[in-house]
Amino acid sequence: MEPHVKTIGFGVIGLGRIGAFHAESLQHHVSGARLMAAAVDPEHRRALLASGRSPCALEESVPDLLARPDIDAVVVASPAVVHDEHISLAAAAGKPIFSEKPLADTVAKAEAAAEAVRRAGVPFQIGFQRRYDRSYARAKELIASGAIGEIEMFRGMSCDRLGPIEFLKTSGGIFMDLASHDFDAARFLTGQEVTEVLAIGAVLVEPELATFDDVDYAIAMLRFANGALGVVQTSWRAPYGYDIVAEVHGSKGKVVAEVDEKYPTLLYDERGKVSARHDQFLERFSDAYRAELQAFVDALHAGTAPTPDVEDGLQAVRIAAAATESRRSGEWVKVDAA
Amino acid sequence: MEPHVKTIGFGVIGLGRIGAFHAESLQHHVSGARLMAAAVDPEHRRALLASGRSPCALEESVPDLLARPDIDAVVVASPAVVHDEHISLAAAAGKPIFSEKPLADTVAKAEAAAEAVRRAGVPFQIGFQRRYDRSYARAKELIASGAIGEIEMFRGMSCDRLGPIEFLKTSGGIFMDLASHDFDAARFLTGQEVTEVLAIGAVLVEPELATFDDVDYAIAMLRFANGALGVVQTSWRAPYGYDIVAEVHGSKGKVVAEVDEKYPTLLYDERGKVSARHDQFLERFSDAYRAELQAFVDALHAGTAPTPDVEDGLQAVRIAAAATESRRSGEWVKVDAA
């Protein structure tokens, strides 16, 4: 790869856990890009400045950030409920956008955001980092090579530890926040659209979730356009570590994307053979998070379309919303075509 | 264990694949028992006699078999559609019964068979051999010890190669024939009853299955009495070998019963690391099939109740029938209480 002619100046919207991670990647790991500034709310800004730990210049609003002449592109890492608003502002300003998933917390807002991006014609990438994970990427490669024949069944599972209730209230629910990764993986790995979904859920971990009609265990069954079946299991329970797997059955075999071990080193002690597992997503997918951002930057430099795009983001929201609706109604819910 | 006072004489009803396997176990592997005779249809009897390969004396009807003075107990290994009839005959004759699963191919027949067994008060064991597999037995032991805390989610998967269409026509369907093992494992491992089920299916392997409203891929979602969720995946497709797994998630951990490897020996060659997998159920579960029969014989000698019993057999039929009904209707179907 040739050195980039010009370094792309980035602004990051939101410096929460994932925003801070992306900022750090832009500073130290992504080539061809430079972190210029971030937009955070005034209170957060004061705290960061007081701590002396701000990674970059800080603006108090998204319009202020977008107005800076050194900002060529943005990373949207604000809460899901305002993704649509920030995407629309950035699109209107003509800035290439890398947005965290989900595209929005409702289908209506996701469609509005997608429309804003289409209208502006700006490069857009949605943050389904699993597509850039070595395990998922290799699974895709094997499937695309015909190694397992025709796609017949998909299984995805995501089990993670329960986050703070305040965060969960604005997350869009377990299907939107956690399982949307599996819904995207289902589309990515099978190359098929999900046509309908039926889901169930239960509150077994945190009773307070029931107060805003969310659950902490959920299973969704999927039908794909080619007739294949699918199932997604998800929970806010992971006593032994973050547990992520995708399995695709075909007419000639199956592939399993699964990374069990935190370390490629085994310890044998009085307990037997013990292998530590990944704690959480930023650790499990740290390479993938950097790779997706690098891919976005490379696409901007090359003038090619980044992937997964805004339509992929929209479709995952549609599936997650359908699953949530089905979980509440107990009925099959159709998913609008991509 | 003390040597048995008296050897129990066994009659086997049916000498198809599984019947022949049980007959061979009784001859060579099960202590405290002896194979005396089998009932097979006249044509099969003639063929076996002509071949000189009959493992024992042969009778042409179940009543003839039951009338023999050397028969103390029976193994029912006839087609599922006549299990109820043979169980009722043996129960009426006061013989202890070991019956292959499913108990029957319909709920009505299963209830009649269960009632016949209850009325006769004969010892009865249903052939859910996975309960006697080391992998499942250890999972049960870990769960019972509290190692994973409260039960929150169950997953079972059974993928096997497609059998002959003629056999499948009388099998009761994929949920009755194949997934009933997973439904029993769900009850056995979690210690919870399944209260309702919703299922989907697809014909992706053998179009002829559609002619008798069966499928070759199916997924069922389960709700358990304690609020836990479950999912069972099943298919008549296993290009890489018989694929069986049970996974139980609890509040403190999970256990996975899975035997991947056909041999505890690894081969590294130009393809990389290659591990052959089990071909089919008789091979994967050969030890379990023998262990369940030994447990039945031991219970008869000890005068204790064999397990799993006829109620376990009945309950698995109820779940499988509910899954089949749901697969056809698209609606949730309640499962009658055990």
Next chain:
Amino acid sequence: MEPHVKTIGFGVIGLGRIGAFHAESLQHHVSGARLMAAAVDPEHRRALLASGRSPCALEESVPDLLARPDIDAVVVASPAVVHDEHISLAAAAGKPIFSEKPLADTVAKAEAAAEAVRRAGVPFQIGFQRRYDRSYARAKELIASGAIGEIEMFRGMSCDRLGPIEFLKTSGGIFMDLASHDFDAARFLTGQEVTEVLAIGAVLVEPELATFDDVDYAIAMLRFANGALGVVQTSWRAPYGYDIVAEVHGSKGKVVAEVDEKYPTLLYDERGKVSARHDQFLERFSDAYRAELQAFVDALHAGTAPTPDVEDGLQAVRIAAAATESRRSGEWVKVDAA
């Protein structure tokens, strides 16, 4: 397999840990054989009779045992230092012999025992049970099929927990007692003779071993007749469980015989993924111990030669003795040809 015409009556010499295990196998697991009596010393006899737990009739001497008319064959499970004496007595009495390894604790005694067996012409099998383990047997099968091409390197490892000092004093040393299994596996798996050996050792676990010139850690390098190289690692240290592995490198690949897991079931808890390992040899190799005895009985019934034979037993003693001598001298020691 046809039912055996006549059941073979067995006498067991010694009812220590392994003798008791073989006796139990003969009683409950081996078909075509029956446990008739055992020879134990008077004190042990009194204790067994007092406990009411003797598995069979008890004689106070080997000659008394051999004189019984119901004894058709013997299992030698006495201490290694008297194997030669008991083998010679049984051979002189014309009884087929199954002997525990090592054949003897010195080369001279092993040669005398082998000569007694040859002269008497009695069927003889030496207890290298790993040859009957599924993992080793499959490795042999793969190698014999040409899957790894020409043999180029062998590695064996046996790590076990330290036994009682009193036992170790009469065991013949770590190479004779523990590593003789690896030396036999080297010959069995490669199909090649060991021509010379150089060994080192260290006392790191139990200082008292030094008082009788034994060690608790040892490594031996081997040269094979075809030019291949080998290494055997062994120790009386296994904090995490019994650790046994054989690895054979060839010109086209390698095979590894290794059974890590005590249970084919995985537990995930707050420690991560935990797999218990086998505790000790009787548990790890229980199936193999029964299979070797069954093979011996089957060979007697069939009139074929049991395997591994007395020459295999002799050759393993020669290699172990050479390794011990080399460990003391620091020099290469040639191994006499088989």
Next chain:
Amino acid sequence: MEPHVKTIGFGVIGLGRIGAFHAESLQHHVSGARLMAAAVDPEHRRALLASGRSPCALEESVPDLLARPDIDAVVVASPAVVHDEHISLAAAAGKPIFSEKPLADTVAKAEAAAEAVRRAGVPFQIGFQRRYDRSYARAKELIASGAIGEIEMFRGMSCDRLGPIEFLKTSGGIFMDLASHDFDAARFLTGQEVTEVLAIGAVLVEPELATFDDVDYAIAMLRFANGALGVVQTSWRAPYGYDIVAEVHGSKGKVVAEVDEKYPTLLYDERGKVSARHDQFLERFSDAYRAELQAFVDALHAGTAPTPDVEDGLQAVRIAAAATESRRSGEWVKVDAA
């Protein structure tokens, strides 16, 4: 980590396979450093210029490279036989040096190179990249934490594909070229010095190796200063892929550093479960090669001493030379103290 005040300009000596890899790392992956120029021989320079693929400016001699004002530090990636010469030149020029292993192909040259570095007092790092591999680093961490207690046995294995004969002739032999990684790992992981070595070898792959007294299979036994034992197996044979493992036994457990799988994705097809393995060292250790260079650059920026240092490089040469001498003499060879 704060952004570096000044970027360090690097010159690379030699653009063979590993030199080109380091050059690419400096260009694209290592922060705080910049690739300025390389020294290659005139013919190679012409070829690179003609191809238009030179990664940087090219000088025709090491002195010319060292004379450039933009060169702050060097990477020595020339053939092993001239490492000492290039290290001495760079040291005399006062440049920090990152040198590929081995430090030299003989002990005398290694001592001269070490003395040149000591005298000049320049920062120096030897390229034992396994120390920067996640698997080895985690093993070290576990050992240092006391997880396995006192060190009692070490095992290292390196099997790789045979390289070109012309390269092997100047490599210093299999112990110097390939096993020196294991000798360094032995010191790194155990924290103990190797005091003596006894080695054997065989020519089983490439007869031509015998013409310059080298071998393609070799095993070395080690004694450590604390009394622990060790063994290193190595070969120029790897039909199934690059095979690297380190295993350390302690009084309380063991750790195993081993990365089997090329991809964290499993494929199940008609062969069973198949996992591809790493092809060769640049692919298996690509992250480690980048991490070691980053660590060197970070140490230069921080003004701390890089590790492993020139004494580590020297000690690995001493062990490898002792192993080679022992392999030829058949005698134990002492290793001079570090």
